[in-house]
Amino acid sequence: MIPFLPCTAQEMADRGWDRCDFILVSGDAYVDHPSFGTAIIGRVLEAEGFRVGIIPQPDWRSPESLTLFGRPRLGFLVSAGNLDSMVANYTAARKPRRDDSYSPGGEGGRRPDRASIVYANLVRRAYKRMPLIIGGIEASLRRLAHYDYWSDSLRRSLLLDSKADLLVYGMAERSIVEIARRMDAGEHIREIRNIPGTVVLADEDSLPEETIVLPSHDRLKKERRAYAESFRVQMRNTDPVSAKPLYEAYGSNGVLQLPPQRPLEREEFDRIYSLPFAREPHPMYTLDVPAIEEVRFSLVSNRGCFGSCSFCALTFHQGRIIQSRSHESLIREAEELTRHAGFKGYIHDVGGPTANFRHPSCKKQLESGTCVDRMCLYPEPCPALDADHSDYVQLLGRLRRVPGVKKVFIRSGIRFDYLLAEGNDRFLRELCEHHVSGQLKVAPEHVSSRVLAAMGKPEHRVYLDFKKRFDSINSELGKKQYIVPYFISSHPGSTLDDAVELALFFKEQRFIPQQVQDYYPTPGTVSTCMYYTGIDPRTMKKIYVPSDPDEKQMQRALLQFNRRENAELVRRALIKAGRKDLIGYGGKCLVAPAGKSRGKNRGKHPA
Template identity: 40%
Template sequence: MILPACADEVAYYYKNNLDILLLTGDAYVDHPSFGISIIAQLLKKQGYRVAIAAQPTKSTLRNYPRPNLLVGITAGNVDSILSNYTANRKIRSDDKYSSGGSPGFKNNRNRPPRATIVYANWIKEIFKGIPVVIGGIEASLRRFAHYDYYSDKIRKSILADSKADLLVYGMGESQILEIVKRVEHQGPDFDRSGIPGTCYLQSSPQGKILPSYEEVVNNKSGLPQAYKIISQHSHPGYSSILSQQQDSRYIICNPPALPVDTVKLDEIYGLPYSRTVHFLFKKVPAFEMIANSITSHRGCVGNCSFCSIITHQGRIISSRSESSILEEVDIITTLESFHGHITDVGGPSADMYGSYCNFNSQIGCGSRRFCLYPKPCLNFINQPDKYFQLLEKILSHPKVKKVSIGSGLRLDLALRHDQYLKKIITTYTSGMLKVAPEHIAPQVLEVMRKYQPGEFEKFYTRFTKLKKEFKLRIQLVPYFILSHPGETESDLELLSRYVKKNRIFSKAIQDFTPSPLTRSTAIYASGINPDNGQEIYVAKKDKIRKRRRTKILNKKP
């Protein structure tokens, strides 16, 4: 059942007796691909009266009754700066998480820039004294002092700027249940300490101390030093409490929460989602893309330097059971929008389903080694047979005509199992197969912590051979990143020649966008490698980035 999402519905369904109000920068879609819907349905299952204010204005928020417990805030499924501005700081003309894909007007965006801070300030004014909890990917990425590419400067923690009571980082299900329980029993002045996967402010430091906000601003090496410590303490079971001074107070960051196990993940995706858009909103492009897709797992073991997935979902794979996924197939096939095609069964990388660490299946190896970089760890167990058995069972469903892998593949994993790669290309690709080589120049791949040089070329050769052998009308869509830290003119020339020689004119070529709290962003902002303190070349000037983009896209400068 879809939850109340306006003041009139709260009055009708709850008689204005509301426990929890959740704000989001997305349009309200009651589907498990939208984080706010998961949190709302989870709280509702616990017996709380929950309402959602989706893309609210200050005036619409005034119409809601004061919640009994707390207000939860998220900018939505994407960071609000990244959703409003391009890699070149130009204002975006669309927002896939809004009605009709429209972002609103220039000075009145549906999702305001720095939405978490804006919403928190409104709530603090309207419902004085009520506990405010911020979460979602924007809060996860910006929980410490961070580089903000739009303003081109170091900003304070979003917790300090929003003046919220507590910040939840990571996926958040276990955290929010504990927080609500504490507020219910202790009131607004609840104990904020000791909850894994949360941050709060206090007057004194705890645990390991990071370079302060002032040090990060004034010292070139401050951000890479802070990143190095944060990355070493980002693994459940291996991490300490971290502190970072912001003016006269300290951000206290508890160690990460343990990822949910299969049983709990099945429960989360088995909640009664209506899988519809609330009537206040029209067609939402992001929902139309995933309406008939299935999330099979969370987390990513790739550890790519530029990617924020690990910052939010973690690098431990949590997979749903086969029975849970097949039950979701049953539900999807009853929807009016379903016409026989399951458009994706995957996660951050589809072929990581069922993967685990043989050293410790619950918490992995910590920061001592990476699962796939520079080469696969012997403790990393990938189970492609399990994944393909699942796909075959879905395809055997009487109402399913086609199953596709839409979330992309990890090249090095696909190349390890040629028989499965053949199945992917011949059976489970619908029009386009997405892969993410990101670059082909060895030194750029090293900075990115991506594949070994030559792996994409091997994959491309194999794909081309199979495509020709089976006379398939499919296209390989390789994603490349331009102007990533470490990319020189000779590296760009190498990539340009390869792309043109093989006629890979992909629309998925993009400029590097610095996401907060990633290794690549620490390098971009400082020009320093966090691992060894050595300098790395960074193309930061807009003129250089534009010239590189026009060259690779074969356009006139």
């Protein structure tokens, strides 16, 4: 049995340790699986010879909850977990969530709001002058001044609010190893100021050459356009090859963001996933941790995403340069899965942020970096795009032939515009024949050209072309498989007219989504900048933002216009949009007049 990293003083003693080198505090339950950041950082440090203890979901009301291992030799590492704590704790309507898939039994309320700040404060109360490093998705996307939807305010860099010594952003394996080695060699944490992928405290008199000075926090609070300008500069400095240091002033001092770390080499990526993960929640839990279910028998094939959807923070966190594991590494992991007691022959996923991205979008990226002034897929695929699925097709074929594997599914997102850009149906046919479990989830997000442009997504015709080819191939194969498309309501740029256009498309397709995602402004995205400023930072032009709660409710209701409880909202929306012609009993009508009933009008998957 693979030993877990210690979570108790007894487990530390069982290893023969008198103390830990680092203590890792996390807002997630401890699941020793490479889909959990805490497990990866802990195992990477362990492989470097450091003693790591983990305190998962401590009692944030008590500093004593951090003292079970005693004082660590080198420092504390703090993460809110795999999710921003505010996203984990609240819905898009700012209502508390009842559950948390990263907690035992899915129980909500086990991590505090603004967990990085709360845990960092606990460390400071428990141990004076203790080196403190924050990281994870929450720290990564709040590393500079950022709009906070839950307080409807512009908050400071999390480095300042947490009072940490150092902030690590992005995928932190390489950064944390270098930090640990230098601390182990006796270097003080405040002297470590030149590691890529970190944010440090600084003043304007000690900045590196080529540093770009962003608008100060005081100016950002006064001028929303200044925030859009600052975000635009940040967007142009997310590539490790071309990025410059960025400085943001807070009074007489400030924070300095060093350029991102270079992507992992394939050998490094493979090495991380060969570490001895138990692939299970720690045995101290009597209830399972729901988040493990989707990933327990899944394989992480890649990192990074050049899709650059406006509402996604991957560009700011993982970057646009794709990193992928070798076939041999993935096959070894698949063979390990077949020996797992609970494995029934099904690999649930082989993917990453975007499953069908297995190599950089073009050949120049690893030497010259990604383009600063254009995206790879939007508004049209770049002429230099290397759209080639041959490596992925070969990998999937090899995984299917692993003894003990019955089926290999793909459940990560598929970029259908990239798939079509290859110019042949080889991968799509392979996907339909072997890797779809009846339904394929894709994300066209909208049908309106105006909204899709704001989202950085392809024109609606591209999705229709993909669906036509998907249906045709399944017909040839004699398979009844369906596309399940995801759509977002109330995204910046979306008016009631656009929501009506989307509802009419659903009516035409005889499809009503079971779930609709109301746009959620989370830190680190282009869309959130639009939401806060009313400006598209890519063009610096004004953009319409449906921020009024009543309008947001109407837009959402239109996407499920056949539900009886939405009827009054749909009528109000259509009247406000000047589309009374869609109230009635005609073929295109969306809702019956007030006081009348259309009877059952249930949507279904398109045939």
